[in-house]
Amino acid sequence: MNILLHDNGKHLKFAPLTLTRPVGNLRMGMFTNNQRWEMYVPDAQISYVTEAYLSKKYPAVIKEDNFFVNAACIPSRDLVDKMQNLETGEAIFQGEEWIVFRGEHLSLDSAKQTQIEDVVVLEERWHLYQKNAEVLAADFATYTKGKSSEPLSATNTLIGDASQIFLEEGAVVEASILNVTSGPIYVGKDAEIMEGSVVRGALAMAEHSALKLATKVYGPTSLGEHCKVGGEVNNVIFQAYSNKGHDGFLGNSLVGEWCNLGADTNSSNLKNNYGLVKAYSYETESIDATDVQFMGVCMGDHSKCGINTMFNTATVIGVSANVYGGDFPPKYIPSFAWGGSDGFVNFKLDKAFEVAENMMGRRSLVLTDEEREILGYIADNFSH
Structure with missing residues (x-):
């Protein structure tokens, strides 16, 4: 599974912490969020879609089949189980907020949506x-x-x-x-x-x-x-x-x-x-x-x-x-x-x-x- 943690336009929301790292590399709980994804999906390759100036240290690895993940989302077992059932071109949303999209490129407009509940999604740095x-x-x-x-x-x-x-x-x-x-x-x-x-x-x-x-x-x-x-x-x-x-x-x-x-x-x-x-x-x-x-x-x-x-x-x-x-x-x-x-x-x-x-x-x-x-x-x- 190729997972890309996507900043989703929230780079400045979590600054100054994210001036030096992608949103998906923030720590809370016991882990940074990329470490948390590694715990839930041990065989996954995890990379980042982030600001250009951060991308040399945190490069995106894009393949033909990718799981684009909202980096401000905290994974759970339920979410991972639903991810693994996604087909290409399908997405998981929580209300109006996208959580995961499977495909070669992130394309939410035409995505077939599945809803999920009770996923923690960070909106502000104080969250x-x-x-x-x-x-x-x-x-x-x-x-x-x-x-x-x-x-x-x-x-x-x-x-x-x-x-x-x-x-x-x-x-x-x-x-x-x-x-x-x-x-x-x-x-x-x-x-x-x-x-x-x-x-x-x-x-x-x-x-x-x-x-x-x-x-x-x-x-x-x-x-x-x-x-x-x-x-x-x-x-x-x-x-x-x-x-x-x-x-x-x-x-x-x-x-x-x-x-x-x-x-x-x-x-x-x-x-x-x-x-x-x-x-x-x-x-x-x-x-x-x-x-x-x-x-x-x-x-x-x-x-x-x-x-x-x-x-x-x-x-x-x-x-x-x-x-x-x-x-x-x-x-x-x-x-x-x-x-x-x-x-x-x-x-x-x-x-x-x-x-x-x-x-x-x-x-x-x-x-x-x-x-x-x-x-x-x-x-x-x-x-x-």
């Missing part, structure tokens, strides 16, 4: 954290079915059904309080929950991620590979290789890859008047009203903030930004901005490359030519 509990629980049930967890150390206190916690080989969890009554807890290979942590599910920790000493997690929260998190977090998704290693609160937030939040960074996630928030839109290039009450920070890849940084409700930070200084910075910080409440200057591209190389080198990874081109495109088009 990633709003729907994280639902998706994480479904991922956990599907992934752990028929598998056996590593034993949980007796030094821990477990509240709830033991079947709702799963530890992979090499996972380390000691002297922590783990509550699975509101959602499952998954601890990936060689991941660690350090002593004194208090976790209320749902929580998913990918391999080599860590909760630092005495971390408080209110769930539903997802940590990508090699993320380190401390302090207090509530309903946050970290893509991968990012750190919030110290005290400070982060809630209802989205953090990209290769980000670092300095010690005692705090974000507001609720306005003092308890009203609906306004947030920067990359589609309109303005701060627009939303229908959301809780929203913290959305931070693009390779961005950083200094110690004691304070973020206002619904702050949006682009790619390769560096935020520091006293007082609250603006609610929208463009890509490659360097500064804080006193103003910003442009972060030069060669210096941004140097910082990225230094951070990635600690994980024995390199900044590829394709990634340099992507960052260069962002610097030219999203740094103002």
Whole structure:
């Protein structure tokens, strides 16, 4: 089965996270969405239909027989079963929203339609954290079915059904309080929950991620590979290789890859008047009203903030930004901005490359030519 995860015109809906990746590569629950498709359809070849500047790193593999999939759709067993029964020229819709089309080229106008219900389709970037509990629980049930967890150390206190916690080989969890009554807890290979942590599910920790000493997690929260998190977090998704290693609160937030939040960074996630928030839109290039009450920070890849940084409700930070200084910075910080409440200057591209190389080198990874081109495109088009 050749599956193409199609951005479907939503590239800017999920920015700044999607400035550096296709919609189909976003993380929520236990996986990125392409990993989730790999779980449901292990023999599939998966690629992306995305923006031209991303296509060298994320190329589309188009064959005579393809399954074009709305990349903002979260797969389920029911959907996969219906997909496998599609004939060429047929499509699956949920209401007016297309989900899957089978054919050589995407052609929905003349497609014979089959309807499906109860498929999660993301419409806005904040849906990633709003729907994280639902998706994480479904991922956990599907992934752990028929598998056996590593034993949980007796030094821990477990509240709830033991079947709702799963530890992979090499996972380390000691002297922590783990509550699975509101959602499952998954601890990936060689991941660690350090002593004194208090976790209320749902929580998913990918391999080599860590909760630092005495971390408080209110769930539903997802940590990508090699993320380190401390302090207090509530309903946050970290893509991968990012750190919030110290005290400070982060809630209802989205953090990209290769980000670092300095010690005692705090974000507001609720306005003092308890009203609906306004947030920067990359589609309109303005701060627009939303229908959301809780929203913290959305931070693009390779961005950083200094110690004691304070973020206002619904702050949006682009790619390769560096935020520091006293007082609250603006609610929208463009890509490659360097500064804080006193103003910003442009972060030069060669210096941004140097910082990225230094951070990635600690994980024995390199900044590829394709990634340099992507960052260069962002610097030219999203740094103002």
